Amino acid sequence: MKVLHVNAGLENGGGLSHIVNLLTEAKIEHKDFDLLTLAEGPVAEAARREGINTSVLGASSRYDLASLKRLTKFINDGHYDIVHTHGARANLFLSLIHKKIHATWCITVHSNPYLDFAGRGLLGKIFTKLNIRALRKADCIFAVTEHFANLLINKAHVDKTKVHVIYNGIFFHSDSEIPAKYEHTYFNIVNVARTEKVKGQDLLLKAVKQLDDQHIRLHIAGDGSQLEPLKALMRELDMAPQVTFHGFMTHHQLSGLYKRIDLAVLTSYSESFPLVLLEAADNLIPILSTNIGDISKMIPSLDYGFIAKVGDVDSIAEAIKAAVNKSPKDLRAMAEREKRYAEEHFSVKNQLASIEKVYDTLV
Structure with a gap:
């Protein structure tokens, strides 16, 4: 079976990791999977580093519809059985040519499609x-949570027989491969996410402020439109000594930061199945999330992590306080339980096997 994955190419973060991890596992298993990005960018660069067979269409802009003929030719000349798109731009391009290609068309829905362009006015709508x-036009949809699957079926009116729930996965490391933690003075919290309104970092700042505990230090790793407003909020709350904004960090840089982190936190209003929490779990860091998406699948009980109410500063503060009040020994035991559970259920190998089962029914 010959499969082509298609993405705009400008993804950074969870979408990039999803695509590159999946294709890396396919390469390890000697599957005939290729990657095509519409433009040069982070996705193609990351894929090449992993030795993935990668091509770039060379679209001159986000709206370069003249490249559709080249895209059609690339797919048909490549004799692909499946074309699998990721992201709204790749989905749009395939929707315009899907009747001209011989391959079956699949889409992975990584996020809430009704929120992807929120706040962008008429163009966003x-x-x-x-x-x-x-x-609606695709032959098959992979939703990364039950929540998204239900949204597609009940609100977007996608044919339910086309929708399949397959959770994200990562490559887990043995505990001996995880760098030893540094001794450190403070209780260090990390938030790894784009600094956008949907990620709710303003709630996290307010929750830490509410706790009024100078022993807590907050590290925000991410870039985006809300970075400067968040820095302004930090100054308004008089929290400068407690908060560090790191901007975008590579995986290598994050692995260094993780050596002195006690808790990984996401305070999002909406998420898919956050890889950043799985990566924190892999690094034996306890995790805390707002109750978004299918997070209960990742944190099945309070023995495995902490869950707070969405959009609720008081609830987030209470969950952080519960973590701070646990002994280091109990936190370590929680992190180890979560990692063992996540390894069993959310590996990239499992993810690829589940996707291939669906491919087989289509081809």
Whole structure:
């Protein structure tokens, strides 16, 4: 079976990790999977580093519809059985040519399609409608949570027989491969996420402020449109000594930071199945999340992590306080339980096997 994965190429973060991890596992298993990005960027660069067979279409802009003919030719000349798109732009391009290609078309829905273009005015509304229309046209949809699957079926009116829930996975490391933790004075919390409103970092700042505990230090690793407003909020709350904004960090840089982290926190209003929490778990860091998506699948009980109410500063503060009040020994035991559970259920190998089962039914 010959499969082509297609992405715009400008992803950074969870979407990039999902695509590159999946294709890396396919390469390890000697599967005939290729990657095509519409433009040069982080996805193609990361894929090449992993030795993935990668091509770039060379679209001159986000709206370069003239490249559709080249895209059609690339797919048909490559004799692909499956074309698998990731992201609204790739979905749109395939929706415009899907009747001209010989391959079966699949889409992975990584996020809430009704929120992808939120806050972008009329243009955002147009792109949302185009993406929903593309989702309805595809032969197969992979949703990374039950929540997204239900949204696609009940709100977007995608044929339910086309929708399959397959959770994200990562490559887990043996405990001996995880760098030893540094001795450190403070209780260090990390938030790894784009600094956008949907990620709720303003709630996290307010929750830490509410606790009024100078023993807590907060590290925010991410870049985005809300970075400067968040820094302004930090100054307004008089929290400068407690908060460090690191900007975007590579995996290598994060692994260094993780050596002195006691808790990984996501305070998002909406998420898919956050890889950053799985990566924290792999590094034996306890995790805390707002009750988004299918997070209960990742944190099945309070023995495995902490869950707070979405959009609720008091609830987030209470969950952080519960973590701070646990002994280092208990936190370590929680992190080890979560890692063992996540390894069993959310590996990239499991993810690829589940996707291939669906491919087989289509081909």
